Amino acid sequence: MPFVRPTLSDLRAQVAADITAGLPTVDGLLRFSNLKVLGDALAGLGHLNYGYLDWIARQACPYTATGEYLEAWGALKKVYRKSATAATGQVTFTGTAGRVIDAGTQVVRSDTTAYVTVGSATVGAAGTVIVTVTASVPGAAGNTAAGSLMALGSSITGISSSGAVSTAITGGADQEQDSDLFERILAAYQNTPNGGSRTDYVEWAMAVPGVTRAWCNPNGFGAGTVVVYAMLDAANASQGGFPQGRNGISANDNRVTQGSLASGDQLAIANALFIDQPVTALVYVCSPIAQPINFTISGLTSASLATRTAIAAAIAEVFLEYGSPTPADTPQVPLSAIESAIAAIAGTAGFVITAPAGNLANVLGYLPTLGTITYS
Numbered sequence: 254m255p256f257v258r259p260t261l262s263d264l265r266a267q268v269a270a271d272i273t274a275g276l277p278t279v280d281g282l283l284r285f286s287n288l289k290v291l292g293d294a295l296a297g298l299g300h301l302n303y304g305y306l307d308w309i310a311r312q313a314c315p316y317t318a319t320g321e322y323l324e325a326w327g328a329l330k331k332v333y334r335k336s337a338t339a340a341t342g343q344v345t346f347t348g349t350a351g352r353v354i355d356a357g358t359q360v361v362r363s364d365t366t367a368y369v370t371v372g373s374a375t376v377g378a379a380g381t382v383i384v385t386v387t388a389s390v391p392g393a394a395g396n397t398a399a400g401s402l403m404a405l406g407s408s409i410t411g412i413s414s415s416g417a418v419s420t421a422i423t424g425g426a427d428q429e430q431d432s433d434l435f436e437r438i439l440a441a442y443q444n445t446p447n448g449g450s451r452t453d454y455v456e457w458a459m460a461v462p463g464v465t466r467a468w469c470n471p472n473g474f475g476a477g478t479v480v481v482y483a484m485l486d487a488a489n490a491s492q493g494g495f496p497q498g499r500n501g502i503s504a505n506d507n508r509v510t511q512g513s514l515a516s517g518d519q520l521a522i523a524n525a526l527f528i529d530q531p532v533t534a535l536v537y538v539c540s541p542i543a544q545p546i547n548f549t550i551s552g553l554t555s556a557s558l559a560t561r562t563a564i565a566a567a568i569a570e571v572f573l574e575y576g577s578p579t580p581a582d583t584p585q586v587p588l589s590a591i592e593s594a595i596a597a598i599a600g601t602a603g604f605v606i607t608a609p610a611g612n613l614a615n616v617l618g619y620l621p622t623l624g625t626i627t628y629s
Contacts (some may be wrong), residue, residue, distance in 0.1 A: 258303050319431060327434060330441035331600035335429035339388040340372070342422025344403045344426035348376040348412035359406025360386050360416075362397060367406065367424070376412065387426055394461075394486050395425040423518060424489040424564040426463035427602055433465070449531040450563075454481050461525045463488035463518070465494040468536070468579040470617070479536045482578045483522050484620070493543060493622060496522075501541040503527040509533060541578040543614060545624030547606040553601060554628050560600050561626070567594035569623050574623045586613040586621055 259267070272288050282289050311317040315326035324334055344360055344483040353375050360368040368386035376382040386403075388395030399421045405414045437459055445534050451469040458467035466484040473480030485495035498517015502509050505527045515538055516521045523538040530536050548568065553560070571590050578582035588611055595601050607629070613621055 256306055259300075261296065261300045264299050265293055266294040268296045268299075272398045275283075280408060281602055288481050309442060311602050315442060323431060323434060327438040327441070330438065331610055332434075332441045334434050334437050334461070335426065335539050335563060336460040337391035337428045338424060338426045338495055339391040340393075340397070340416060340422045340425030341385065341387045342384050342397065343385050343420035343516070344368075344416050345419040346376075346382050346405070346412055346416035347380050348382060348409075350376050350378050350380060352376045352382075352411035354382060354384050354405075354409060354412065358384075359389075359410070360465070361404050362386070363402050365406075366390075366397075367378065368395070368403075378595070382412070386422065393424065393425050394489070395422065396488060396491065397422040398491050398570060399539065419495050421492070423489060423492075424463065426485070429462075434471050444499065446588050447481075449534060454479060454526065454530070454536075457529045458483050458522055458528050460510070460538070463538070464522065466573075467580060468577055470579050470581075474535075476538055479530070479534050481526065481538050482541050482618075482620075483538060484541065485518060485519075495543065495620075496540040498540075500537060502535060502537055506535070513537075539618070541620035541621045542618055544619040545626070546609065546613060546621050547624040548606060549627045549629055550595075550604055551607050551629045552604040556600065556628065560598060561628070563598045564595055565623060566599065567591075567598060568626075572596060572623060575615075578620050580615045580617055583615055588612050592593075 261440045269282055272282065272292050276288070305407065310338045311476065312319070312322040315323070318326050327333060347355065353373055354370060356370055356373045357369045360370065362368070367387055367389040371385040371387055372381045374384045397418050399418050401418045403418060405412070405416070406413055410569070432617055437456070440452075440459075442458060444456065446453055451471060454469040458464055459484075463485045464483050465486040468482045469478040470482070472478060483496055484494045485496060489497060490496060496518035498519040500519055501513050501515030501523065503523035504520065505524060514520070519538040519540065523536065525537050550564070552574060553564075556564075568591055569596050572586060575583055575586040575590060586622055588606065588609065592606060597603060615621065
């Protein structure tokens with residue numbers, strides 16, 4: 254049986270009973286009695302001790318540990334908390350040919366988020382210059398879509414202060430939360446390393462900062478190849494969570510060619526996998542292809558905007574749980590799960606999903622996403 258921790262009231266009653274039993278001829282429980290005050294103080298100390306022991310018991314098991322103790326349990330399985338990473342991308346400015354933007358120059362986004370140039374760059378004959386920038390502060394807030402407006406932190410003679418993001422600034426991720434770290438640690442304890450099994454590749458990919466979901470397709474591009482699909486749901490939220498870059502293999506693999514070299518997020522993941530992967534495997538890191546699924550729902554034509562927004566979020570959450578580019582792992586997205594998610598929203602009684610008509614089959618290489626919802 255589990256140990257039942259006594260409450261503070263139980264402890265006070267127990268101490269009072271002991272005082273009464275020890276002094277049968279004296280009433281030591283009067284309101285302002287020294288013995289009663291001391292008894293209540295002892296009961297409070299006992300309650301704190303029980304709380305500390307309860308906390309120790311939780312930290313003594315990886316399933317219930319928190320904070321630095323959760324990190325310690327993870328270290329035993331070589332699972333470490335992902336640190337925040339800075340976003341990197343390219344910005345284009347116009348100017349007079351020959352003018353230079355030095356390394357370390359500050360570039361500012363319209364909301365005052367700051368970046369610095371990684372190296373110096375010179376304005377070409379066409380009157381444009383492309384500089385690589387890195388966010389000054391690590392985190393997902395530094396990710397910026399292509400086309401966003403940027404400005405030089407201080408003016409440079411001969412170069413326009415206004416510019417635009419030419420290559421999306423990606424790769425920024427916040428420090429991993431306890432809940433996400435716990436899931437990876439639990440997976441490490443449940444799945445014994447097998448020197449390159451499907452679960453090994455998933456765990457290795459999930460250890461890369463920013464990666465929130467990963468799947469493995471053995472022999473995906475032929476014998477000896479391994480295809481790893483990954484998603485960065487938080488870091489690349491503005492792109493639907495899909496990796497930004499080119500599918501391919503690690504730059505560290507001596508079999509790489511110009512056509513097979515990964516770039517962007519895929520390259521970062523591929524380089525991280527190369528450290529742990531078997532030496533004979535040719536590992537491709539790929540972004541799943543978005544597969545929008547349209548819905549037709551009857552019975553909710555009068556639903557408010559808030560209700561419709563909640564319905565869209567509920568369907569997206571089901572896709573997040575059941576969607577997979579590797580049908581061998583998760584064959585389909587059950588329509589019943591979508592119906593249950595919608596039914597849990599207030600004001601949706603009486604709805605019927607008329608399209609799609611059944612469970613949604615996951616397709617190799619594709620990831621289902623929410624398309625349009627038509628209310629009829």
